Amino acid sequence: xxxxxxxxxxKRYGENVVLDGISLDVDEGEVVVFVGPSGTGKTTLLYCTNxxxxxxxxxxxxxxxxxxxxxxxxxxVRQRMGMVFQEFNLFNHLTALDNVRIGLTKVKGxxxxxxxxxxxxxxxxxxxxxxxxxxxxxxxxxxxxxxxxARALAMDPKIMLFDEPTSALDPExxxxxxxxxLRLAKEGMTMxxxxxxxxxxxxxxxxxxxxxAGRIVEQGPPQELIHNPQVxxxxxxxxxxxxxxxxxxxxxxxxxx
Amino acid sequence: MLQGLIDVIPYLLQGTSVTxxxxxVALSLGFTGGMFLAVMRVYGPxxxxxxxxxxxxxxRAVPVLLVILIMSFVISAIINLPPFWAGSLSLALASSAYQxxxxxxxxxxxxxxxxxxARALGMGQPKAILNVIMPQAIRNAIAPWSNEAAIILKDSxxxxxxxxxxxxxxxxxxxxxxxxxxxxxxxxxxxxFTLTFxxxxxxxxxxNRIRIPYS
Ligand SMILES: Nc1ncnc2c1ncn2[C@@H]1O[C@H](COP(=O)(O)OP(=O)(O)O)[C@@H](O)[C@H]1O
Ligand SMILES: [Mg+2]
Numbered sequence: 001x002x003x004x005x006x007x008x009x010x011k012r013y014g015e016n017v018v019l020d021g022i023s024l025d026v027d028e029g030e031v032v033v034f035v036g037p038s039g040t041g042k043t044t045l046l047y048c049t050n051x052x053x054x055x056x057x058x059x060x061x062x063x064x065x066x067x068x069x070x071x072x073x074x075x076x077v078r079q080r081m082g083m084v085f086q087e088f089n090l091f092n093h094l095t096a097l098d099n100v101r102i103g104l105t106k107v108k109g110x111x112x113x114x115x116x117x118x119x120x121x122x123x124x125x126x127x128x129x130x131x132x133x134x135x136x137x138x139x140x141x142x143x144x145x146x147x148x149x150a151r152a153l154a155m156d157p158k159i160m161l162f163d164e165p166t167s168a169l170d171p172e173x174x175x176x177x178x179x180x181x182l183r184l185a186k187e188g189m190t191m192x193x194x195x196x197x198x199x200x201x202x203x204x205x206x207x208x209x210x211x212x213a214g215r216i217v218e219q220g221p222p223q224e225l226i227h228n229p230q231v232x233x234x235x236x237x238x239x240x241x242x243x244x245x246x247x248x249x250x251x252x253x254x255x256x257x
Numbered sequence: 258m259l260q261g262l263i264d265v266i267p268y269l270l271q272g273t274s275v276t277x278x279x280x281x282v283a284l285s286l287g288f289t290g291g292m293f294l295a296v297m298r299v300y301g302p303x304x305x306x307x308x309x310x311x312x313x314x315x316x317r318a319v320p321v322l323l324v325i326l327i328m329s330f331v332i333s334a335i336i337n338l339p340p341f342w343a344g345s346l347s348l349a350l351a352s353s354a355y356q357x358x359x360x361x362x363x364x365x366x367x368x369x370x371x372x373x374x375a376r377a378l379g380m381g382q383p384k385a386i387l388n389v390i391m392p393q394a395i396r397n398a399i400a401p402w403s404n405e406a407a408i409i410l411k412d413s414x415x416x417x418x419x420x421x422x423x424x425x426x427x428x429x430x431x432x433x434x435x436x437x438x439x440x441x442x443x444x445x446x447x448x449x450f451t452l453t454f455x456x457x458x459x460x461x462x463x464x465n466r467i468r469i470p471y472s
Contacts, residue, residue, distance in 0.1 A: 079379030089370035093392050103378040137471035
């Protein structure tokens with residue numbers, strides 16, 4: 001049974017149909033990357049998956065349980081789904097350590113000592129054991145995003161949702177975040193990732209999903225979608241962001257000439 | 258003149274503890290009420306939001322002195338309130354309205370992502386408000402809040418109409434007894450100035466202490 005089953009999910013904002021009957025399964029250990037034009041509903045799909053946004057129609061099943069019915073304790077559900085945001089959303093008044101600790105103490109009810117040990121371990125895993133006492137305002141974007149990943153992982157999630165985790169980063173900081181995600185994927189974490197980092201997608205993703213206007217246009221193994229798309233729009237879009245990606249990663253070499 | 262000051266200042270200072278008590282009661286109850294109203298106005302269900310907004314609107318539109326008079330002549334006739342409490346509670350009711358505006362602004366200024374991230378961790382809304390929103394809102398609010406503290410400190414003089422022996426009331430006694438209104442009220446002004454100055458200094462220090470580094 002898939003870890004996540006999304007069936008005929010719909011979401012509207014007023015007249016604007018943002019998700020138009022999305023159906024999708026994500027297996028345990030699978031890494032699914034979502035791409036598509038801006039405003040297509042990728043963020044909304046992730047936010048609906050942990051029900052931070054309530055869909056109008058359809059069902060979501062998580063770990064064998066339907067979470068879109070009444071009476072489900074959503075706080076319990078969200079504890080088992082880690083989320084990482086484009087804008088990091090670290091708690092600004094807390095140090096890196098406290099950012100990772102707060103979920104453990106206030107949500108999971110761990111003792112301060114147990115939470116501290118766990119938080120230190122998670123920060124070490126993302127290469128930030130020397131930044132535990134720093135506030136978000138004292139960290140670079142890449143460091144902030146790694147703290148955010150550590151914060152989510154500390155809760156022992158069954159799945160991680162990433163919403164454009166590197167889009168707000170300076171190009172030279174993208175790698176350090178992708179490295180952490182790569183390691184996570186290798187360790188077998190189930191991941192739903194919205195990103196336009198095609199290098200990451202083709203290397204790490206088990207499946208690439210191309211979305212447009214609230215629908216899934218096409219999905220499949222990344223190499224197949226990139227080199228042999230069945231739908232013309234898929235090829236056009238992937239070709240465009242592929243070129244953009246190449247020119248971006250080529251830029252540093254050019255400028256150093 | 259100097260002898261007069263030496264005479265009047267200690268007399269007024271005996272009222273300082275009353276002034277500070279009124280101020281402290283009004284500010285702390287006003288803080289609790291104001292924070293509660295602000296949270297209700299931002300996160301409460303629609304009816305509660307409107308009630309809280311209405312309360313704030315009415316309270317801020319009515320002179321504080323009028324609230325004090327209503328409290329002491331109308332409410333005190335029903336439940337027996339000593340003048341000290343009638344005065345302090347009136348100021349607290351008024352201040353809770355002003356403080357609710359301060360805290361509401363401070364809450365709204367917090368980026369949306371803070372609440373979203375808290376909920377994504379599995380925090381319920383009350384826990385998120387308590388652990389993520391309020392600590393940041395209070396920091397945002399300190400500057401306007403010290404202003405409100407100074408206003409309440411000065412407005413505590415209004416309870417003199419109820420005969421509460423705070424600084425102004427004592428200045429008035431002194432003036433009537435010594436026929437030296439300039440000395441009496443001038444000294445009172447000096448005492449208020451000193452208290453307000455020290456309060457603002459203290460709150461500035463607090464603001465610096467709990468400021469979030471590099472933000
Ligand atoms: N809270 C909201 N209220 C109204 N419209 C929204 C809201 N959130 C997103 N939308 C709209 O939903 C559409 C999809 O947005 P989003 O999921 O962010 O797309 P993507 O992440 O693919 O760029 C957009 O047209 C956006 O304007
Ligand atoms: Mg988006």
